[in-house]
Amino acid sequence: MIEQAMAAPAAPAIRVLVVDDHPMLREGLVAVIERQPDMVLAGEARDGAEAVARHRELGPDVTLMDIQMPGMNGIEAIETIRREQSDAAIVVLTTYPGDTQALRALRAGASGYLLKSCIRKDLLDTIRSAYAGRRAIAPEIAQEIALHALEDRLTERELGILRLVAEGHPNKQIAWQLSLSTDTVKAHLKSIFAKLDVADRTHAVIVAARRGFIEI
Structure with a gap:
């Protein structure tokens, strides 16, 4: 069978x-x-x-x-x-x-x-x-x-400043909100621009959003 x-x-x-x-x-x-x-x-x-x-x-x-x-x-x-x-x-x-x-x-x-x-x-x-x-x-x-992969990452402080920049806050207001001096904010922005390879605040926000550092 x-x-x-x-x-x-x-x-x-x-x-x-x-x-x-x-x-x-x-x-x-x-x-x-x-x-x-x-x-x-x-x-x-x-x-x-x-x-x-x-x-x-x-x-x-x-x-x-x-x-x-x-x-x-x-x-x-x-x-x-x-x-x-x-x-x-x-x-x-x-x-x-x-x-x-x-x-x-x-x-x-x-x-x-x-x-x-x-x-x-x-x-x-x-x-x-x-x-x-x-x-x-x-x-x-x-x-x-x-x-x-080999680039320097943005620090938490830099991310915090960048989010406030994206919201439209000027340097003086950012400094006040984060208890920093205006010169310190400017120094952080200079570092952010270098890491993102941008020349100004608007471009920094656009690139940071595209790469997923911040949401806008």
């Missing part, structure tokens, strides 16, 4: 949690995921705090995480989730290719880092890589990280 070969059991679908504060983007991501035979939507969240709660409740295989959200941002959510589950697979989705923001996310425990402009091309492969335990970083991000 010839034994019939038993079919191999199907691999379990990858359960994906989608986190973004923009409903239309969430809907688009959900639609893409639900069309894949090897993926299923685990749930959705609108901000970092809800992401932490939903991750705790649902235990997804992979989480797609926006960074800039109201309240708890994506990086804080990644840190919290990874404290609770050290092997959680989290892929960051962001609009900005900033090397500083990317490094913060990766140090927080992100498994992947993908630009929203590349979602159509790279999203599914990135989810599958994260599920398999591999790190996936968009080439544009990797290039930015490599380009600035």
Whole structure:
């Protein structure tokens, strides 16, 4: 009697949690995921705090995480989730290719880092890589990280001054708020300009925002 070969059991679908504060983007991501035979939507969240709660409740295989959200941002959510589950697979989705923001996310425990402009091309492969335990970083991000890897980083004091500059405060007001002398503020600005390779305050804010040092 010839034994019939038993079919191999199907691999379990990858359960994906989608986190973004923009409903239309969430809907688009959900639609893409639900069309894949090897993926299923685990749930959705609108901000970092809800992401932490939903991750705790649902235990997804992979989480797609926006960074800039109201309240708890994506990086804080990644840190919290990874404290609770050290092997959680989290892929960051962001609009900005900033090397500083990317490094913060990766140090927080992100498994992947993908630009929203590349979602159509790279999203599914990135989810599958994260599920398999591999790190996936968009080439544009990797290039930015490599380009600035040997540069001096901005200090916490310089970041504080830069945020106040971005808010439109003049040097005297910055000095008063931070209990510094005006000359000290000017010295810090000179250092900031040199590190960012810029010549003025406006350009410093633009470059710092693009690279993820500050949010504007």
